[in-house]
Amino acid sequence: MADSLAAAPDLxxxxxxxxxxxxxLAAxxxxxxxxxxxxxxANDQLNKKLKDLSAAQATLTQMRRPIADLVELVYQQPVADGIAPFLSGDGDASMALMRSQSDASVLAQARQLQVDEISKAYADKxxxxxxxxxxxxTNLLAAAQVEAEVATLTKRSDKVVxxxxxxxxxxxxxxxxxxRAAFACNPLRIDATTDYPNGLIPKSILCPIQQRGHLLRADAAIAFVSLNEAYKRQFGQQMCVTDAYRTLAEQQSVYYRRPGFAAVPGRSNHGLGMAVDLCGGVQSAGTAQFRWMEANxxxxxxxxxxxAYSNPYEPWHWEYDPKIDSLP
Ligand SMILES: [Zn+2]
Incomplete structure (x- = not known):
């Protein structure tokens, strides 16, 4: 046994x-x-800009129509025909020509003005x-960088798991x-268990331990397996577990069977997957197993x-604390 344990990976x-x-990953x-x-x-800004762009384009289109009309009008001025009455001394005709020439010059000015505006609108566009x-x-590049980072971190955490x-x-x-167990034993998913009330954590996000049928929160389970390995080295056998994660229904059942001995249903650390009840000697204070547990x-x-030393006296009840576990 000692040989197989020596080769055990450092959990x-x-x-x-x-x-x-x-x-x-969280950071x-x-x-x-x-x-x-x-x-x-940035996308909102882009959309606004595109809206401005289409507004500018609409202005441009709107301007093109009168300009086309103007151009048509200027070409329709009967310039050659108009000179004849002027030369022949037809006063009314001369006046009409003068007026039409003056109109044409105003129109030409207006046209120039509109050409300038169109140039400006075109430049804006x-x-x-x-x-x-x-x-x-820029947005596409930022999106690609985000995707690359997610891919790298996912790959790394997958590898560790x-x-x-x-x-x-x-x-x-x-x-x-x-x-499922491999998935459940992912310490990266511990936060998911806090989304559920005490005793209502789906079994699919809890982690099995070596003692068949028992589940714990992933970090508690992994720590318990390490503890169990150390216990095995000391006593030559696995720890004896009577209870680990307890559903709300199970908590209620225990509470009514043994009032005063179990926590109020919905308040037990068993319902968080962070407590075990042990047997195999640990259930009695003063045994070698209990003392070893206290020390190690x-x-x-x-x-x-x-x-649990006195109120109520529950030597079998042990809990996991990630804060203790993270001590160097
Ligand atoms: Zn207990």
Missing amino acids: TALRKEAEKAANE AQKVLDKRTSDLKA QRLAAEAQEMRA QSLTKALVKMGIKIDKVG SKRYGWFHPDW
Whole structure:
């Protein structure tokens, strides 16, 4: 037995690595969220710009119509015919020509003015198009960077979880056909358990331990497996577990069977997947197993709560505290 244990992978180191990956992922996620909202703001800006652009284009189209009409009108001026009456001394005709020439000059001025406005609108359109193009390119680049970061972090955390899963399997954790246990034993998903009330955590996001049929929160489970390995080295057998995660219904059942001995339903650490009830000697204070647990469990994040020494007296009840576990 000693030989197989010596070859056992360092679960604690793997778990800490996984937790580090989780923290990095969370930090990166914050950056990514900020980037996503920046991206959205930039897109809104882009949309506004495109709206301005289409407004400028509409102005341009609107201006083209009167200009076309004007041009038509100027060409329709009967210039050659108009000179004849002027030469022949037809006063009325001369007056008409003068007026039409004056009209033509006003029209020409108006035309020039509109040509200037069209040039300005055209320049605006060109500028807006260039700005929109640049903004679109910037947004696409930012989006690609976000995607690349997500891919890198996902790959890294997947790799850590894979190593951890392999190590757990090596230590006797059973994985079902769909690999649910491997998925559940992902410490990166601990936060998901806090989305559920006490005793109502879906079993699919809890993690099995070596003792068949028992589940714990991923970090508590991984720490418990390490504790169990150390216990095995000391006593030559696995720890004896009577209870780990307890559903709300199970908490109610225990509470009514043994009033005063179990926590109020919905308030037990068993319902968080962070407590175990032990047997095999640990259930009696003063035994070698109990004393060993008192002396060693904290190294693995597990401890015997103060209340359980007397009120009520529950030597079998042990809890996991991630804060203790993260101590160097
Ligand atoms: Zn208990």
